[in-house]
Amino acid sequence: MHDEPTNAPAWAAPRAMGPLNAVVELPGSKSLTARALVLAATAAGPSTLAGVLRARDTDLMIAALTTLGARFEEDSSPTRLRVTPAPIPFPVSRSARPTSEATASAPARIDCGLAGTVMRFIAPLAALADAPVLLDGDKAARSRPLRPLLDTVSALGARVDYLAAPGFLPVLITPGAPDNAVVGAGTGPRDLAIDSTASSQFLSALLLAAPLLPGGARITPTGHVPSLPHAAMTVASLRERGVRVEEPAAGIPEGERTWAVAPGRPAGARITIEPDLSNAGPFLAAALVAGGSVSVPHWPARTTQAGDAWRSLLPRLGGTTRLIRDSNGAPALEAAGTGELAGIDADLSAVGELAPTVAALAVLASAQGRASRLRGIAHLRGHETDRLTAIVAEARRLGAPARETADGIEVGAMTAGARLRPALLHSYADHRMATFAAIIGLVVPGVRLDDVACTSKTLPGFIGLWERMLAGAPPAAPGREAR
Numbered sequence: 331m332h333d334e335p336t337n338a339p340a341w342a343a344p345r346a347m348g349p350l351n352a353v354v355e356l357p358g359s360k361s362l363t364a365r366a367l368v369l370a371a372t373a374a375g376p377s378t379l380a381g382v383l384r385a386r387d388t389d390l391m392i393a394a395l396t397t398l399g400a401r402f403e404e405d406s407s408p409t410r411l412r413v414t415p416a417p418i419p420f421p422v423s424r425s426a427r428p429t430s431e432a433t434a435s436a437p438a439r440i441d442c443g444l445a446g447t448v449m450r451f452i453a454p455l456a457a458l459a460d461a462p463v464l465l466d467g468d469k470a471a472r473s474r475p476l477r478p479l480l481d482t483v484s485a486l487g488a489r490v491d492y493l494a495a496p497g498f499l500p501v502l503i504t505p506g507a508p509d510n511a512v513v514g515a516g517t518g519p520r521d522l523a524i525d526s527t528a529s530s531q532f533l534s535a536l537l538l539a540a541p542l543l544p545g546g547a548r549i550t551p552t553g554h555v556p557s558l559p560h561a562a563m564t565v566a567s568l569r570e571r572g573v574r575v576e577e578p579a580a581g582i583p584e585g586e587r588t589w590a591v592a593p594g595r596p597a598g599a600r601i602t603i604e605p606d607l608s609n610a611g612p613f614l615a616a617a618l619v620a621g622g623s624v625s626v627p628h629w630p631a632r633t634t635q636a637g638d639a640w641r642s643l644l645p646r647l648g649g650t651t652r653l654i655r656d657s658n659g660a661p662a663l664e665a666a667g668t669g670e671l672a673g674i675d676a677d678l679s680a681v682g683e684l685a686p687t688v689a690a691l692a693v694l695a696s697a698q699g700r701a702s703r704l705r706g707i708a709h710l711r712g713h714e715t716d717r718l719t720a721i722v723a724e725a726r727r728l729g730a731p732a733r734e735t736a737d738g739i740e741v742g743a744m745t746a747g748a749r750l751r752p753a754l755l756h757s758y759a760d761h762r763m764a765t766f767a768a769i770i771g772l773v774v775p776g777v778r779l780d781d782v783a784c785t786s787k788t789l790p791g792f793i794g795l796w797e798r799m800l801a802g803a804p805p806a807a808p809g810r811e812a813r
């Protein structure tokens with residue numbers, strides 16, 4: 331269940347040999363796929379999902395939901411799935427049960443890997459199972475925050491036993507007795523208060539489970555919710571499947587905002603998942619760093635994805651962006667640049683998962699004499715790794731004057747004539763720290779990365795896509811079928 335560091339040789343990040351002119355077609359959004367899988371698995375009827383991301387995080391989600399009793403079948407391609415929902419209570423006593431007598435009382439086990447979406451979205455669902463569920467994950471997953479969510483899971487009537495450190499994986503969730511259980515309890519909506527300051531995924535997890543509670547739920551985060559577009563994405567995904575959700579009215583202060591979800595299983599649906607706009611970031615950023623242009627087809631006209639913010643962020647970093655029609659007539663986002671970068675002062679609270687890519691551009695801007703400040707991202711300390719510490723450590727390894735602040739990082743301007751130096755960078759098992767290194771390696775000679783394989787968390791085809799972008803070859807279409 332625990333990934334150990336690989337012994338694979340370091341990856342030499344390829345240099346850009348000149349301005350780029352590339353079209354990069356990306357597979358489906360991790361976040362939209364996670365929601366689509368959960369909602370299909372808990373729906374009232376079957377669903378068909380197209381454009382599904384097949385990566386470590388989403389395959390772990392499929393495995394987790396299979397343990398809960400849903401069925402996933404590939405339909406002509408790995409990215410098209412037919413989903414048969416699970417009965418509720420989730421029949422984990424029948425699925426994934428041990429066969430030997432010695433382990434006959436062992437709980438069903440769910441491997442969360444390093445996926446925040448799996449550990450958070452599955453935890454409240456485990457309270458709706460017919461038997462105990464043990465959640466565990468990678469070593470690094472064992473320090474990702476979970477406690478506020480699991481306190482709410484116990485408030486729902488389940489028993490929560492921490493098997494190592496309190497508040498962290500591994501954890502055993504034992505659903506309440508039928509007369510006290512989530513499934514059979516009360517008729518009115520459950521009032522659930524939760525401290526969501528560490529992750530928006532706590533709120534999203536409760537929103538996804540809420541329609542399965544007999545009276546629905548009213549969920550009130552007690553503080554700031556970072557990555558708010560991700561909560562909006564969850565609400566939009568629920569509504570798309572007929573679930574009634576009331577969002578807090580504009581102007582209500584943080585801590586008093588309530589999301590109300592009506593009871594009733596989501597409808598089965600045919601869904602096509604948008605490409606992953608967060609993963610588009612490093613490719614679009616490459617155009618700013620190497621010069622030239624990179625475009626990402628199938629950019630949605632309207633979306634709840636945090637990555638849509640590239641349209642406004644990249645111009646602040648020295649590039650340009652525009653929505654175009656590509657040669658196939660598909661809408662695309664094109665980013666262009668000259669290699670000249672601007673420093674940025676930005677509050678990235680709403681789009682924290684974009685921060686490592688912004689930070690890579692900030693490090694390169696530092697070598698051009700420009701300083702940057704990224705704010706509002708204290709919650710990145712609980713991501714795949716402590717990203718603030720990781721970014722600062724790797725920036726300094728390259729020779730850039732970076733430091734952590736209470737809620738972000740600052741990268742000072744390097745003195746005129748100073749250059750970033752060759753370095754073996756560390757990924758910390760974090761896919762976005764791996765792409766941080768790849769971006770910098772486009773123009774800094776001798777950048778190597780200890781573990782590029784961790785990009786498989788959300789983009790297993792990363793190396794091929796990156797190399798094809800640099801070669802200017804026509805795009806491969808990993809996981810995007812005709813739409």
Ligand SMILES: O=C(O)C1=C[C@@H](OP(=O)(O)O)[C@@H](O)[C@H](O)C1
Nearest residue numbers: 361529530531556557560682683
């Ligand atoms: O719900 C989601 O799909 C996500 C929410 C965000 O988490 P945080 O709120 O923990 O930043 C984001 O950073 C993560 O990559 C995906």
Ligand SMILES: C=C(OP(=O)(O)O)C(=O)O
Nearest residue numbers: 444445446447683713714
């Ligand atoms: C924070 C991230 O992932 P997770 O869904 O594991 O929280 C991320 O992908 O940047």
